[in-house]
Amino acid sequence: MSKPLSSSTPMIWMNVTTSANWTRPPVGIVRVEQMLCSELEKLFGSQFKKCVWMDGSFVEWIPDQPTDKNIDERIDFILPRSASFEIARRFLARFLAASKKEKNFLKVALSPDVCRPTQPRAGDVLISVGLDWDNLYTAEFFNLSKKHGLKIITCCYDLIPVLFPQYCVGDVANRFKMYFNQLTWGSSALLCISQKTQQDYISLCKKMGSPILPTCIIPLGDSIPSDVGDVSPEIQKLSEEPFILFVSTIERRKNHEVLYRAYHLLCMAGHKKLLPKLVFVGMAGWGVSDLLKDIELDPQTSDLIVQLNHLNDAELRTLYKKSLFCVYPSLYEGWGLPVGEALALGKVVLASDQGSLPEVGGDLVCYLPPWNPQAWADAILGLVTSPADIKCMEQKISNGYAPRTWVGTAKTVKSFITSVLEKDGTNPKRTFYPGYDFSTQSGLSVGPCLKTVGQNGFLMFGPYISLAAVPYQIRIHGSFETENSAGAHVDVVLDQGNTILANQNITHATKEGLLAELSFKLDKPCSDLEIRIVVSAETDMCVSLVEIIPL
Amino acid sequence: MNILTLSTYPIDVPMHGGQHRLSNVVSNYKKGGHTVHSVGVLGSDSYPPAKGFVSCPQVDALSRHIENPFLMEDFSIGELFSKEDAYFKVLAQNIETEPDVIHVEHPWLFGFAKRYVDLCSKKQVKILYGSPNIEYKLKHYNVSLYLGEKSATNAREKVLRCEMTAIMNADAICCVSEQDRLWTRKSTTKPCVLAPNGVAERVTTEAGIRGANAFSGGRKFALYCASAHPPNMAGFFEIFEKGVGCIAPNERIVVAGGVGSAIQGDKRFSKTAQLSSVFVSAGLVSEPCLQGFLETAHAIILPITQGEGTNLKTAEALWAGKHIIGTTPAFRGFEQFMSSEGVCIADEPSQFLAYVRQSMSAPPHALSLPERDRRKTLLWDNTLQPLLGLVSQMTGDKI
CATH class of the missing domain: 2.60.120.260 (Galactose-binding domain-like)
Structure with missing residues (x-):
């Protein structure tokens, strides 16, 4: 049992608004929010709470409990459908459930949590690492910090919309500059998922004149896909033959194009028979319809490039493990999780040398310029024709790559929180x-x-x-x-x-x-x-x- | 002594820097015991009618002396009123008292003054050329912004000729910066004094502060006072174009003067991150309101990256005693204050922004008594003192 907290101990709050509103399997930032939350909860114990943005303020988040149908019906009948209906509904349900267990309704001793939602208070720490640019609360961070004395720690994943707006939908550079500025003024400190992101962020702050916050680099855990779930016959069949794997949403920045061109060049040079299948795993996004059409119609590469989507973790794991090697030619990344995932499973990776990618695998990865199809063609052909080299590199990866864990990520965040609190104190003048x-x-x-x-x-x-x-x-x-x-x-x-x-x-x-x-x-x-x-x-x-x- | 001032703007209600300077020149002459009359030509339709001033000529008249008078109106006016008899007569008729000295502010009406002295004057009238800028450089810059390099080069040549005529034919010259004086000296042996821009000791009123508060909303703000003169806008964007992260969400940049609407109307305005949420354009404000701004501002910014002469707003900023963030060009003529307390100088945008942020985060600046005394040299009475001496020298002290 954890020790009771003194009144001066700051509570550590995790903003889980993104996860609370997410209805699909967690990916990317949602996964980061959930994994970090789960590990921080273990590290901080009773000093840790989750909160969501509701009706203009952060309130404690208590996930839905198994419900009592009778109570639900009664609540739905009596409770007005106000903006806070959902959260009020949960609290009322807990209140009625508690009262039902007691013989004398009036003697029910309710904890403060049941009476009203608890909220972050002056001196508390609020960690927010979700899809914050899509939420109204980011604009309130400044006020919450200045007026209500919260220490807010936010996260910068990458500055791609600012640095490479051409790879995004619409002209988002200005909007994201404003977002990062808002984040900066509202936060006490900022987490960055790579050194490159940290450099990009600080450079932007300097250009805009925004304050330079304390930052901390938090390497993300390598989310090695679990083997839970069934592997479909289609995936099983595909994995029986050699193939090269690229796990990523299909969008312009990810640069599937250089792989297609490399394959095209190799086929034109008469190497088609040597080439394994190239498997793209990921949803098709914005700006790639012409490329996908090219791939579909190109007689040189026909049947060589396969696109898969909606795989479960077990299928993804199978593909990683069975692949000949993995590729990741992205034009820019704030981190590059699939590179870490591949390395954690001992696979050889050919990756772009841009953005943060060299930070993920260090010298265990073979880096290539993302704009040069011939370089990719040469490297692919080199590996395909030298299985011994692949084995040798795999051995090096097995010996040298230390997978990153979410526990490690959470420990880094915890120590950063401590340093932030030590710097300013929880209740400064x-x-x-x-x-x-x-x-x-x-x-x-x-x-x-x-x-x-x-x-x-x-x-x-x-x-x-x-x-x-x-x-x-x-x-x-x-x-x-x-x-x-x-x-x-x-x-x-x-x-x-x-x-x-x-x-x-x-x-x-x-x-x-x-x-x-x-x-x-x-x-x-x-x-x-x-x-x-x-x-x-x-x-x-x-x-x-x-x-x-x-x- | 009778002094006549000739200018392309009236000075009854001074709004922009040039008007303030000339207005103070006139006051200074009067304080020196001289009788002063001001006449001229309104250089734009935006000036209100004023006694002694001929209204702005129509475009077709201006076009007779230059292919495209846009941005060259003052030059065209000078040509028109010195070369065309009808125009010359109209302006000459406005001179009611024969002067002893003609103070021509800017070179534009120098040709008129010379012709007037040659044709109409019965006594030996001296001409003093008041040079608030090196005009040819400034004109080249302004024209290049809107009409391209070819027109700008053409404008530069015309204005340089006009300016050299003034310098070489004037009996005395008054410059606003040491740099300008050194350049002018190369072309004349006549007396050439330095009389920098200054500031008036004004009183702040409750109404003025309430007027300023209406714009600032009682928030902490950085003040930028400037006219719609193109370099004022160009400098602003040169410094702030990458974004305005130096201003906290609860702070503002308040812009007083014509430059505010010029900045808002520029296509870069909406593309500059955070600018629209912190920018307050107060437009042209009354004198009490301007004093209210100077009194309540936390910092004053001088993002001047172009232009010649000295910036009158720099003197105002220094006198206000607030935090100042300026560029080296903004301090031309005020170099002795560049390392003064509360003054930060940066020519590189990110450094400028960093200073703005630091100043806005710092406690309000309070001038020490010795520094306040030092800044008294900025008052018009002190800065224009050499001009009175010059006039005496020109005329042999016959007041």
Whole structure:
């Protein structure tokens, strides 16, 4: 059983919105999110929670429990179909299920989790590695970090839409530049899946002038496909003959074209009989219809190039294992998981020398320029005609390649989280400029300051921030503009002023420009801390800085 | 002494830098005990009618002296009013008092001034050429932006001739930067003084701050004040074209002056990442509002990469005492302030952006008292002092 957490221990939250909304088998980023989540959960234990973006905030994610049909029907009948219907439905179901077990309904002791969804609080860490550019929450990261004190750690997979928009659908470069900028301003730190991605990301930040965040490279686990599932007769038959394997969605950037051209060149040069089948495993995407047509119609390469789709893990594993060798001619990658998968299964790989690909296999892979079909043709022919070379290379891979595990990935992330927390602390001092961060009823915002203009009322109120439950000191800086100015009154409140934490009169400023110093203790975390200064028409003062210092 | 100023813009309500400079030149002459009259030709239909100023000629008239007067209106006006009798007479009639000194701001109306002195003046009138720019370089740059190199070369040659005529025939010359003065000196032995651009000591009003807040929304912002003068837009995009990641989501770039709408209208605007979400164009603003901007800005940016002369907005920025991020060309004439506290200079875009980010993240800048005193040299009264001396020298001190 895990130790109970102290109130100062930050909770580690994983944003699983992408996975929660994903209905197909996990691939790519969805798989990364799920594998990392699963391993981090094991590492952090009760300090770890999952959350989803729901109705404008992150709330704890509790996967659907086995349902009670009667309860479901009752809930569907009584619950209004609001935007939060799905999540409310789950919580109500748990509440009713709990109440059903107790003899006296009124005595049911409900955990806070059952009463209301828990949310990330000030000082907590939120990890978000999903399809974040497709979600509204990315725009909120800045606010969540600045106002609510969350440490947000995000992930950069690659900068392909920015660097190579021509390989994407539409002109996405600008949109993704904005996304990365948003991510940067909203995050405390950033995970990168390769050195190349890290370089690309930092280079973009420098070009755009965005802040340079602490980054950490997290090599992804080699997701070796399991042998669970049935292998179809079609795959079995195919794998009985020698073949070369390329696992990837079929899209322009993946550069299936260079392989087709290499095969075409080899056939034209009279090597057709030597060539094994070339097997493409993956869905056909955007921008490849002409290439697929060429392949279909080219009499030189007819019957040599096979396209497969919708394979299960067992079939994929079979193909990897039975392949003569694997190829990966992509024009650019942020990582290159299929290269790692092939190496983890001991297969020889011919790969493009672009992007991050050399990081995956180091000197265990044979690299080729992706734009040169003749180089690919020569390399393919070389291997096909020298089985001994393949055996020798396979031996080298078996001895030299250490498959990457998701546990390793999670451990790297955990240690990065620790370093981020050590750097800033979980609850650092916070500084606010009244003119920017507070509102005024009776004053005038003059850049960073709020100044009186001879009116009664609130010179300053706000900033409605989240704070962890510890003692605090608030220091308010400014000046009285005239000697005979009337004073002011400051208070620190919660719940729209219903709970007063501290208050005092302001009569003068010290020589150092300190107007007020208030201390208080928060017994529980808050999300709406408000500081108010009330002035009279005779007050002539300027408030220039507010510091909130945890003690 | 009677001084006549000749210009292609009015100065009753100064809006752009040239108008501010000439307006302060006139005030300075008046403070020096001189009587000043201002006449000229409105160089554009956008200027309001002003006493002493002939309205802007029609395009067909301007086209008589240059094939395409677009961007060369001022040059064409100069040709028209010095070479065509009817136009010459109209402008000459606006000169009510015979001057002792004619201050020709820019070279455009120098030909007119020379003809006026030769034909109409009964006394020995001195002509002072006020050179706020090296015009031929600037014109070449501007024309090249819109009409290509061939037209730009043609424009450069014409303007250089006009400029050399002014330099070589003037009795005295006033330049705005040491660089300009060195270049001018090569072509004349006449007195040539340096009177850099300056700044007026103005008062910030509550209304002005409220006006500025209406645009900034009370957010922290970096201010860019500039006219629609093409280099102002070109410099902005040269620096910011790769994206505006240096501005946080809750901050803004507020642009005051004609350059704002020019930037927004450029095709690069929507392609510059993040620009549309942080860009606020305040357009042409009133003087109190401009002062409100200068008072409430967190930083002032001077992304000037082209152009000659000195940037009047640099003086304003220095006087405002905020964080300043500028280029070397923006500090032409103000080199002594390039290493001042709160000033960051970068000519390379990514370094410029890094400085913007650093400055925006830093606490508000507060000038030290010694630095505030040092910056008093920027006030117009001080920068234009050499001009008064020059006029005295030209006329033998006969006020």
